[in-house]
Amino acid sequence: MKMVVPNCSNAPQVFKIDDKLCSFVRRVLPGGHLLEMNNAFHDEVVILAFRGSSWLSNQDGRTYHETPGSVVLRDAGQVFSTKTIHCDEVNGSDCHEIHISQEGLQNILNAHGDGEYGTFDFSNPVLNHEDLHRRVIHTLSVFESRECALMKSTCLAMLFRDIAEVTHKKATNENKRRSNRRHRDVVEYMRENYDSEITLQSLSELANVNQFVLIRQFRDEYGVTPHQYLRTYRVNKAMKFIKQGLKLADVAQLCGFFDQSHLNRQFKRTVGVSPGKFFARILE
Known part of the structure; x- marks a missing residue:
């Protein structure tokens, strides 16, 4: 089901799709629009990829620079603060988000993974990985379109598996x-x-x-x-x-x-x- 939340012209627009596997959110910011959130967190695991804006975030006592072309991971319950430091004055910005429960994420990885990387490692929340960034945006477009269920589930499973592999290669010490x-x-x-x-x-x-x-x-x-x-x-x-x-x-x-x-x-x-x-x- 697709839902559009109406907003005034100078405020972000939110488009949401709820699927049995997870939910997808696309937030469209008008040109030059700046946002700030302090000590926020999500109830679910969130994967973000955005275009047209840059963000400065803080979590675990560390500061991260989130730029277009990167993928941001938020674990369920992870407290973070973030603010926009740049938003395209002409074209604005759009943020693509995938929301999934920890249990749902684990089920997909268990069903489609090879067991080498059991789940995401969230110790490095910002992945400067253009291919993953492109695939996050593509995955959302697949669920927005009238593609078959097999393509949707395959696209999602492969994305999650590759994110798990990339994050574990960046993992911190035991x-x-x-x-x-x-x-x-x-x-x-x-x-x-x-x-x-x-x-x-x-x-x-x-x-x-x-x-x-x-x-x-x-x-x-x-x-x-x-x-x-x-x-x-x-x-x-x-x-x-x-x-x-x-x-x-x-x-x-x-x-x-x-x-x-x-x-x-x-x-x-x-x-x-x-x-x-x-x-x-x-x-x-």
């Missing part, structure tokens, strides 16, 4: 991967139990490190503390429930907030507007 695995367990636990009370002690026991060490290491890797990550994740979930028309009191309970007042404070602190104003903008 010690950092083990540290990332501990923090990944913490992230997965918070995402699975966001509607419940979560303590720093329970997270430190899960990671098998001292509480203060966990805060420092987690912040070094993700750019935020575990508490800030959980707050943002809960607000993201609240936004989805609000879009569905649920009452704010119910949303607060579903998302692990103490009450509606607690939801209001944390929502405004994260999004910049109250839940009520956010819902009003959706209606507009």
